[in-house]
Amino acid sequence: MPYVNIRVTDESVTKAQKQALIKGVTDLLVEVLGKNPSTTFVVIDEVNTDNWGIAGEQVTELRKK
Known part of the structure; x- marks a missing residue:
């Protein structure tokens, strides 16, 4: 049961x-x-970009750059 x-x-x-x-x-x-x-x-979770970070920054802020 995967x-x-x-x-x-x-x-x-x-x-x-x-x-x-x-x-x-x-x-x-x-x-x-x-x-x-x-x-x-299979479950898909959608995460708000404020709650997802890459390299110490929120994705929301990275998308603005």
């Missing part, structure tokens, strides 16, 4: 893109590890 958690910044990820990620990850686990897709869980 569980995959994808975290992305909340910057306009569309419903179609999320569906493509869910399907793609599920298909990869089926292909590589032989996992059952009906028991494969």
Whole structure:
């Protein structure tokens, strides 16, 4: 029963893109590890850019540069 958690910044990820990620990850686990897709869980968390940091700075501030 695989569980995959994808975290992305909340910057306009569309419903179609999320569906493509869910399907793609599920298909990869089926292909590589032989996992059952009906028991494969994929969760996408969207994180506000104020709550995501890179190299000591908030992504919100980095995007402004």
